Amino acid sequence: MRFGSLTALEDVDLEIRQGEILGLIGPNGAGKTTLLNVLTGYQRPSAGTVRLGDRDVTKQSPGRRSRMGVTRTFQNVRLFASLSVRENVEVAALGAGRSPRSAHALASSLLARLGLDQRADVAAASLPYGDERRLGVARALATEPRFLLLDEPAAGLNEVESDELLELLRSLPEAFGCALLIVEHDMRLMTRLCPRLQVLDYGRTIGIGSPAEMRADRRVLEAYLGAEEAARDAEG
């Protein structure tokens, strides 16, 4: 993916399988959000292919990909602030082609499963931060994704909220049959949540493996934690 003379992604190969939780990490500007944009159709790559199963979806719009089961959330939660919590979920379900009655039923079931049913009728704007994130996830689930891509879902959360989010995210593949691709800087959350991490640096993949493998990978350490920490680690 090129932006003028800047190459944001180069030779990146990412594969995510049904039911999996994959974490995408890397320093600021590594290309993580750009890769999410390319995978979900918000940006057309300068070269390369995005495949969903056997289908080449590189030229499909975000809406079309969403209907095919690829949904994403954004760094800044884009909730409809003046709508109720329930309405936020219903709107997403309606957008995914459900009838009003079926959207209502799906919203009820999602809000109950995500622990938001007590707040179903309050305005989304009045939610505390942790619940706001939860609602963002509920809304994404209303499109019944097979692949759910989350951009910094834990940003701004405190440790308790982050732990609650971890439990929620961990339950999604089994409860909803969807795979998760997560971009997140909160390493405490990522190492506990993701069996597999893919590490980007300057638009290239520099490591793929378990959190333990990535912690022990010198290239990853140098890029991600900084050369200084890698040196300290070698001494210790």
Ligand SMILES: Nc1ncnc2c1ncn2[C@@H]1O[C@H](COP(=O)(O)OP(=O)(O)OP(=O)(O)O)[C@@H](O)[C@H]1O
């Ligand atoms: N629309 C754009 N036009 C020009 N350059 C862009 C554009 N979007 C991203 N970039 C550049 O591409 C590179 C990758 O950016 P990207 O936002 O994907 O990184 P990131 O890993 O998500 O960073 P962060 O962790 O800070 O969110 C950066 O150098 C960024 O400045």
